Amino acid sequence: MVSYYLPALSTYAGDIDFIIDLIFYLTGFWFILSEAVFFWLIFKFRAKEGQPGQYVAGETPEEKRWITIPHYLVLVCDVFILYYAITAWYEVKQNLPENPDHTVQIIGQQWAWTFIHEGADGEFGTADDITEVNELHIETDKLYHYKLSATDVMHSFSVPVFRLKQDAIPGRVITGWWQATGTGEYAIQCTEICGVGHGLMGARIFIQSPDQHAAWIAERTPTALASNTTAGKE
Ligand SMILES: [Cu+2]
Incomplete structure (x- = not known):
């Protein structure tokens, strides 16, 4: 229903x-x-x-x-x-299913969501990490772990189409998971009253097919890193 x-x-x-x-x-x-x-x-x-x-x-x-x-x-x-x-x-x-295909860091702050992806090399803290504000691009069917934190006050990360809601608490990194089953663009909301800008803390999730996601990663990867030879020679 x-x-x-x-x-x-x-x-x-x-x-x-x-x-x-x-x-x-x-x-x-x-x-x-x-x-x-x-x-x-x-x-x-x-x-x-x-x-x-x-x-x-x-x-x-x-x-x-x-x-x-x-x-x-x-x-x-x-x-x-x-x-x-x-x-x-x-x-x-x-329950936290092991061996995720991807991990995303999610940071709540007054009043925006920041999403950090590992990029093409599958590791955080490297030059090809992809950082987005208020837009989360993910691949359907893949197992994702998220590491959720907050920089100032309590927020709550909610993806209604996933039926997922998780509080974000300053000083803690909370790990959870999802596995999407469709594609499309949907809402992300903050569901914790977190200050006067709380109502502005909406974001979008883009659930992509494997092709769309690969194209998005390629588009967001700096060209110097995509062809790793050019960076060293010039
Ligand atoms: Cu909030």
Whole structure:
């Protein structure tokens, strides 16, 4: 249901959507049922001519059943929600698939996102690193690790189409992962109120096909590095 409004473009997005749907249908069921009973009771026990009102304390076993039976049934629903929630949490946050194809450093600051890629050589701290502000170009289907930090206050890195949200905390580098399943340009948002410019802290993610991504890396690699002979000779 969620993916009808917002594409689900990571390997774990479907599991998050399933939990949202599950909670929606379970709470929707209990809402409709309880309102129906509520209005039925109001109608059935409405004021009648010549009949005095009655004080019901809800202390007899027959009366208490109206509370205890639904209570236990709702608890059973909670067990299902907790099971799927913990499973998804483990998959997205606790589990870190090894041997990523790429790693991206993500830095939040008032009020922009900076993304640093390893570049063609697959190593950080070298001349071909690619730094972008408010634009994140990634390759679909590849396993990415991100290393998220903040330079000033708390921010929160959110990619709605991935169903990914992770706080960025000054003084910490938080590692997480994603694996995209589609292509296209989508929103990145800061989802932590981080100052007066918080609303300006939107960025874009470009999920690219392998060809598009290779072309982007080539375009962003300085020509002197791309043909490594020319740099030394001139
Ligand atoms: Cu922010």
